[in-house]
Amino acid sequence: MKVFRRYFNFNEEHIDKSLSVIIHTLGHHVHPAYTPYPDVKHPDSHLFNWEKGRSLKEYQILYICKGEGVFESTGMPPQVIEAGTIILLYPGVWHRYKPTEDTGWEEYWVGFSGSYASHLLEQECFNPQSPIVKVGFNVEFLATFERLFDVVEVREESYQKLASFLLLQLLGIVYTSVLLSNQKISRKEKIIGEVKKEINESWNQDIDFEQLAERYHTSYAWLRKTFKEITGTSLNQYHLLLKLRKAEELIHETTNTLSEIAVQCGFESVYYFSRIYKTKMHVNPSEIRKSR
Known part of the structure; x- marks a missing residue:
């Protein structure tokens, strides 16, 4: 080229x-x-x-x-x-x-x-x-x-x-x-699309995926398998990644402390938030805040 x-x-x-x-x-x-x-x-x-x-x-x-x-x-x-x-x-x-x-x-x-x-x-x-x-x-x-x-x-x-x-x-x-x-979207793709929408709307809350499966008249096992097949990631990992992305936005765009951001994003403690963030995003949230 x-x-x-x-x-x-x-x-x-x-x-x-x-x-x-x-x-x-x-x-x-x-x-x-x-x-x-x-x-x-x-x-x-x-x-x-x-x-x-x-x-x-x-x-x-x-x-x-x-x-x-x-x-x-x-x-x-x-x-x-x-x-x-x-x-x-x-x-x-x-x-x-x-x-x-x-x-x-x-x-x-x-x-x-x-x-x-x-x-x-x-x-x-x-x-x-x-x-x-x-x-x-x-x-x-x-x-x-x-x-x-x-x-x-x-x-x-x-x-x-x-x-x-x-x-x-x-x-x-x-x-x-x-x-x-x-x-051309199949029934299972429509269900997974609706499930993704619900996860995005409740991104900072605990989500009972078994109840979610019941609402769409499917088994939890089917939902887990089909979600991974269509999105390439598991239900829990999708939800976690979404929370981490939202946390990243808050770190960049607000002056909230990391403890406040951890609570806003539904993490049980700032220690757990920092540890899981480093594992998944390969950088400490404190380092992002310092560079900002």
Whole structure:
């Protein structure tokens, strides 16, 4: 792969806020194998590193059209990302991703906000805990992105309105792909999706997984086996990882003591919290607080 970049960050003062979808950033990058990620010329407003991850202020569509890598977010263990995958990033949701070192990848992205964007992505078929959409090598999707770049590069009069229209086309393709994908979801995937949703809503509480299984008219053994099969992790590990990610956010974003954070996140003591955090995250929470 050769290096190829197109980055556009829009001046917030000149954005037409009356539009139903508003573009904040737009980019295309061919990232070669065996080079650090993200690229050092990535826009400062969206730069991140793998250790800390990040959360955005706007929605973002990330399309990986070549190569492969890994993606992880709050409430979701690491997922292998293949070529032809769309990742939907939601405001305020912690995440991180990177290409596999020996493949690199080619990525397109567009960051946006607006009333229609919020309305569409809050529909029942979308879920911040299931942000991955597999569309394959979608010619229409790529062509719409390229037209969007052409409009933004020229920046003729009313280009923001035309760019907004093209973004609506992208969202339409994503919406259609999600609906078609959801039609193929099996009964057991629907149950596990609902269970994940309940765990995310009660992340800082003790959860009786046997009672949870009863509510969905399944056995506890079936739930444990199927959850591991679909998510790649156990019920307890999924719940624990979610609590640790929430704790990491609180360490970065608040001045609460580690003892207070341990209690907020449902751990029995700060000692147990620190020990399990070091085991799972390979760093002491006190070290994160000191670096902050």
